[in-house]
Amino acid sequence: MSRNVLVAVGYGVEGEQLINRAYDMLLPEDKFHILLLDYQNEDHAYNKIVDLEQIEFYADKYNAVYEIREIVSRRAVDHVIEYAKVKDIDHVIIGETKSAVVSLVLQVSPVQYLMKHLPNVLLTIVPYNLAVDSDYFNYGRGEKVFVVKANGKFEIDRSVKEESGALKAIFYKDNSTDFDTGIIYIFIDNSLKQVKVTNGTIEDF
Numbered sequence: 001m002s003r004n005v006l007v008a009v010g011y012g013v014e015g016e017q018l019i020n021r022a023y024d025m026l027l028p029e030d031k032f033h034i035l036l037l038d039y040q041n042e043d044h045a046y047n048k049i050v051d052l053e054q055i056e057f058y059a060d061k062y063n064a065v066y067e068i069r070e071i072v073s074r075r076a077v078d079h080v081i082e083y084a085k086v087k088d089i090d091h092v093i094i095g096e097t098k099s100a101v102v103s104l105v106l107q108v109s110p111v112q113y114l115m116k117h118l119p120n121v122l123l124t125i126v127p128y129n130l131a132v133d134s135d136y137f138n139y140g141r142g143e144k145v146f147v148v149k150a151n152g153k154f155e156i157d158r159s160v161k162e163e164s165g166a167l168k169a170i171f172y173k174d175n176s177t178d179f180d181t182g183i184i185y186i187f188i189d190n191s192l193k194q195v196k197v198t199n200g201t202i203e204d205f
Contacts, residue, residue, distance in 0.1 A: 184202060
């Protein structure tokens with residue numbers, strides 16, 4: 001019997017990796033739903049430019065029903081509950097940090113609040129250390145860049161325009177260096193490839 005499984009995420013690395021964790025929990029016949037909670041503040045401005053593209057990529061990759069909810073006057077958890085009721089969700093998956101926010105706002109545990117309003121829905125809270133690879137803490141915020149080939153090498157380019165045909169990518173700079181060293185995610189033929197970058201030069205892919 002197929003189930004409707006919902007993962008509620010925010011922008012950033014946690015959201016992207018939580019989607020992957022949630023997908024691993026699915027059974028073959030399950031229908032996957034991704035609810036992106038869009039907090040309206042300047043702290044997330046860079047995420048809307050950089051991370052939205054990655055989240056949309058995973059939604060397409062996993063053939064998920066995908067929706068964005070702007071968090072303005074209502075609490076994020078109420079959007080989750082409303083979505084779950086409308087879409088007949090059987091299983092809700094959230095990350096640990098989201099549950100901590102719920103506890104502070106509601107003065108009650110997220111399990112109690114969600115199960116009160118969704119008594120027939122399975123709830124899974126993914127611990128933060130499982131939702132996010134600790135290696136990511138070595139890197140700065142993602143930056144939208146392009147990949148070009150120059151003198152036989154692939155390099156990061158911030159000056160070309162999207163219509164140039166250059167490969168779109170998202171670069172995470174290593175915080176321990178002033179050079180363009182870190183990891184880069186490159187969009188290639190409807191797939192996302194992770195590659196290392198050293199001093200602006202990208203490993204062959």
